[in-house]
Amino acid sequence: MNVASLLVELVLMPLVAFVVGLAMVLMMRRIAARLQRRVGPPFFQPLFDIVKLYGKHTQTSHGLVHDLGIVMAVGGYIAAETMLPVPGMTGIADKGGLVVLAYVMMVPSLGLALGVGQCANPNGSIGISRALTAMLAYDVPFIIVIFGVAFHFGSSNLITIAAAQQAAGIAGWGVSQMPLLALAGLFALHGMLGKQPFEIYVAPAEIATGPMVEMSGKHMGGLFVMQCFQLYTAAVLYVTLFLGGGENWLSFLAKSFAVLAVPVSLAYLFPRYRTEDLVRLMWKWPTMIGLLGLAFLMH
């Protein structure tokens, strides 16, 4: 690939991710509304929210680290998008791979944690303590899944993983070959998104007692942008690992939205877990399912 077309891909991939991510936020809110017998927001509402937050007259900052935290949160995901192959574009997916992507995805969390910490609000810090604890919880099944997939396909290169599934057809997809790992992955994905019943670390219903307590204006707007990227990244990664990746945009988007619809639909049916219960749950069921899947895979 020549440098010019690579640079075009590096620009296009995050842009596409943002636009698709906006649509995913819309879908998530519409599903919540339907389950709660509401109409839900109009089509452009996710975009309007971001524009409104950026355009607010009062923009308070608690210092440079508060600002840079948001920059890291958004910038980390922009970088991550270039490592996720999509139909027709591979970006720098061959220069990193699955493990690199998993670690680049932690950079936004670190940025958010730094930004919240600088705000000097103990409620925010408690929220970060919960968020990092949750990360320790859902990442255990997630890394079992990463190991299983990389071992099964003999590579941690996402292009190779997607190509192997596409060549073998649906019977060769990760979900057909490794159903237990796919199930564990779905659990981990749900925890990673911070949706109910695992949303205590985001505390969206009581922002005064969570990491968002000092976030407003552009800071909150930046986090809205981050959420678009986050939903997109999680869904596309799952599709790449288990559902054959993207042969064409139509099937790729359909699969990505369908994957996301599962945790989002389940989210509004359950009450929430306390932090230590979340850890206990994640270390028990999805981890056991994942390990069982790994045992089948390796023998």
Added chain:
Amino acid sequence: MTPLDTLYLASAATLAAMLVLGDWRRAGVLATLMYGVQLALLFTMQRTGSTSFDLSALGFELSWRFDALSWFFAVVTLGTAFFASWYGAGEWLRAYTGRRRLFQSALAANVFAMLLLLGSGDLLTLFVGWEATSWAGFLLMALAGGLARDAALRYLVYAMAGAMALLGALVVLFQAGGSFSYEAARATLAAMAPGPLWALIILFGLGFGAKLALLPLHLWQAAAYSETPAPGSVFLGGVVGRMGLFALALVLVGLIGIPHLQALAVPFTFLTAQDVVAWVAALTVVLPTYTALKQNDARYLLAWHGIGQGGYMLLGLIVGSALGSAGGLLHVINYAATQATLLMVVFGVRHRVGHTDLNRLGGLVARMPLSFLALLLGIISLAGLPPMSGFVSKWMVYSSLIQDGRPFLFLAAIVGTLGTILSVYKLIHNLFLGQLRAEHEQLNEAPLSMLIPMLATATLAFVTGVAPGLVLGWVADAQAAIGLPVIDYTLGGIASPRASLDMLWVVGVMFAGFGVGALLFYGAGGKTHRVHQLDNYAGGHFLDAGMRYHYSDNFYAGLMHLIGGWYRGSFHWLEGAIGSGLSLVAQGAGGWYRAINPAFYLLAASVALIAWVAL
């Protein structure tokens, strides 16, 4: 005179200069320059070479030589000594109230002893170097007195026990092969029966593992390293424990060999010697990391992480593949730069504030922004996140575990990393983020003499993260020196169809992402205005400067509620039980010798003998 002679001469001259001039107010600057000269000599010499002199004692020849493995560890040793000495050469030394000559001499003695160890030309020289390193380390640890002396004495017990184990191993090996040379040892070990070979592995493991603080020989290290004066702690924390890894690499990999370890089965199990060492390493990664998580003193927190990071090095090394062993060895240099940075920042805070209690600090980013920057780079590297060098070496270890099909070791390695992320966030949060205390509002940034070395080592950790190929050549040569498969590398990392990494692109894209993120944040929307830290949501309560509005104690309360009960102090119990057992045996021996209750001890000894014969 050979280049190695010159290096040893320069190191001995540094020690002599410090013994004579150690009290001089510019002694720190002189020592730093002399370490710089040693480093320059090292870089100008060939990576293999020997001294022109041999010593003879009791009919045995003692000889010294360098190979690429020695050279690699010597670079880390002298580099850490250079920056640690620089850190302590200016304002720190002026404020130091202890015995300066003793301190400077102890540091120089450590460097000299470690170079002697690294240049060991045979097993006997290795033992001499090992002892010299242990005693020099003890001197450095003990010189502050008080808590430091107690911790150093505890270290000494482990070091002495380790030395005895090592001596036992050498005696067994000499009996079997009739020589202390590496070549003879390699041939003897290749032909050795499983029983004696297991005994040797255990003895060498106990001897060298105590220095590396492998589980369960790790209890001494955190206190001993933390209570040492700042530059000494930086040196100890950065590199001294790695001498254990050097010796294990030399013996387990260089003399016994990975294929032999893979073939050596643990009786009645499906495990091999390689699995056992790998699992000791993996447990050394996980357990100390979660002990670090609950520390309330920044120095102890880092020292506990130091133990865990040693586990990654051994884990990578013992996997034995080109990728894994390169990752393990690369982590030695990456970790040294990282840990030196972190300790320098923490001791910089101690220099200004007077303590490192994580429950009595906070908000220092406003007063010490450059120290914050250095610590931020350091924690990213320690946690193993891109773009820092710690990520590259850990990535190599993870990838090798995937390729080798070792899911549980992979899980342990990443669980260790996740625990590190939690722990280092607590470190940076409790030190630099959150509320700045009223009594710290007039603090100054760390002095320039301390700031420059910490920023320099942080920069090194960053540069070798972006372009790991700069140091992977040294690692590849070290691999070849001990018969490991050699890594195929590029400037940006590794190019392999199974797992490739090009940090030049990854970091480039990350910074481009941050650039776009900054453009979005600063270029779009209204202008932000800075508010005071007390202009904060407090549920309607009025905040004033005297009110503590900072979350620090029991930072991970939810997690600790779940896993806190797992810290039952089992290793402390084990250490106590061994101590009590030895005390009982000593009491028995003393009683027998002084004829107190001889009949009872005779009876006990007879019963033990009969039981042993019968079983």
